Amino acid sequence: MRLLKSQIDQKHGAGFATLLPEEPEDMWHAYNLIQPTDHIRARALRRVSKVSDSGTVASQRITLELTISVTSCDFDIGSGQLHVAGRVASENEHVKLGSHHTLDLELNRKFTLEKMGVEGSDKGGGWDSVALQQLREACDTDRRAELWAVVLGEGIANICLITEHQTILRQRVEVPVPKKRKGYSTHDKGIEKFFSITLATLLRQMEPSTSNSQPEKTIPLLLASPGWAATAFLQYIKAEATRTSNKALLARVPSILVAHSSTAHVHSLSEVLSSATIMAKLSETKYARETALIDRFNTLLRLDDGRAWYGPKQVESAVQGGAVGRGGGVLMISDSLFRAQDVKERRRWVGLVDQVRETEGGEVRVLSSLHESGKRLEALGNVAAILTFPLPDLDEEEDGAVAANGGVDDVDGDMVV
Numbered sequence: 452m453r454l455l456k457s458q459i460d461q462k463h464g465a466g467f468a469t470l471l472p473e474e475p476e477d478m479w480h481a482y483n484l485i486q487p488t489d490h491i492r493a494r495a496l497r498r499v500s501k502v503s504d505s506g507t508v509a510s511q512r513i514t515l516e517l518t519i520s521v522t523s524c525d526f527d528i529g530s531g532q533l534h535v536a537g538r539v540a541s542e543n544e545h546v547k548l549g550s551h552h553t554l555d556l557e558l559n560r561k562f563t564l565e566k567m568g569v570e571g572s573d574k575g576g577g578w579d580s581v582a583l584q585q586l587r588e589a590c591d592t593d594r595r596a597e598l599w600a601v602v603l604g605e606g607i608a609n610i611c612l613i614t615e616h617q618t619i620l621r622q623r624v625e626v627p628v629p630k631k632r633k634g635y636s637t638h639d640k641g642i643e644k645f646f647s648i649t650l651a652t653l654l655r656q657m658e659p660s661t662s663n664s665q666p667e668k669t670i671p672l673l674l675a676s677p678g679w680a681a682t683a684f685l686q687y688i689k690a691e692a693t694r695t696s697n698k699a700l701l702a703r704v705p706s707i708l709v710a711h712s713s714t715a716h717v718h719s720l721s722e723v724l725s726s727a728t729i730m731a732k733l734s735e736t737k738y739a740r741e742t743a744l745i746d747r748f749n750t751l752l753r754l755d756d757g758r759a760w761y762g763p764k765q766v767e768s769a770v771q772g773g774a775v776g777r778g779g780g781v782l783m784i785s786d787s788l789f790r791a792q793d794v795k796e797r798r799r800w801v802g803l804v805d806q807v808r809e810t811e812g813g814e815v816r817v818l819s820s821l822h823e824s825g826k827r828l829e830a831l832g833n834v835a836a837i838l839t840f841p842l843p844d845l846d847e848e849e850d851g852a853v854a855a856n857g858g859v860d861d862v863d864g865d866m867v868v
Contacts, residue, residue: 452470452472452473452589453470453473453590455469456469459578460568461578466565466568467564467565467566469561469563470561470563473559475531476617476619477558478526478531478532480588480589481564482524484564484582485521485524485535486794487522489521489564489567490520490540490564490566490567491518491521491535491562492565493562494515494516494560495552496512496513497512499513517541519537519538520538520540522537523537528821533556535553538552539552566582579801580804581800597613597614598673599656599673600672600673601649602712602715602719602720602723603684603715605642605645605678606626607624608645608652609622609717610624612656620717621656624648626641626645627641629641642683654700657670671706671707672707673709673729675711681709692704708729710726724742725742741818744783744824748761748835748837756843757838757841757842759836759837759838762831762832762834762835763833766836768845769836769842770803770806772842774836774838775813775836775837775839776807776813777812777813779837781836782813782815783816783835783836784803784804784834785818785825785834786818786820786825
């Protein structure tokens, strides 16, 4: 995401930012930034009717700049499309003030996001600390893909891009492979054709992520399959890289990982990425760090020593008690909580984050709801904490409440990938 222009009063949270989304993940950042009552200005296509002096009605579609006050926002993960609905908020000769319109935000087309941010007002949350952090992350030019992954079987391959915030199926390859029969070589030829098409498709998909002026970092490539396919595909890649003298591909070979998966489908990635071997090799990625953090929380939960708590009320009590601070305190919170329609609800979580970061000095991890780590956190009420010191009686603060630090077997079962 490129920041073209901004003017934000950080004290009161009012101001605007003009942004240019340049890659699919930028639409996910925009989805997290846009809140109800915000104003969005972007180019729009609208049908306009005109009545002539003779009484005839002519209708035509025109392109114009529209500003709407947001009422809802819909993000299509598969296509990466973002649809923002609202009411027209500024005078326009073609559109009545207050009429409904939906803006379709697209790649390489700028838009301006304005937040009203009146301090103490229930009409809008403004550019609060979480929104500003999201804006910084969205415009971080050093941010790159974390991992490429190909989950494949005989004649089928799913090429995925795993970023800091989501797992995207970039391309599905299906090639008919004849059954193996004694004395016939059609099966081997079919496999070679399948590998050739899969590699060509993979290289096309990987190319845009490295075509930039910044120093290139090697993004790991993970190959996973239920049987022999991943290993055989790796051998094919090595052979092709040598045969074609492809220096870029030869340089990537050492970073290619091979793993076993239960199926050739995308959902098997969760199982693969949670394995200790793969996690160790991908330890520098944000995804791996967050998954390791959830695993650590799960271990502490099993110990039942009062250092791991989950659920809104229990975590808030722990923060108020100063137990999520310097010396190992970690607050894990899902980004879905910051998309709350209720402004007061959003402020609740922003306040919790600010208290841990600024007052207590603890660590805050905002987990993406599109990653497996975020889905595991969702099973815990979207918020959890690792404490610097035990607080064994948080579950006793509310009569009849289920013990948040009890029922370990059930919670652990929900978290298993």
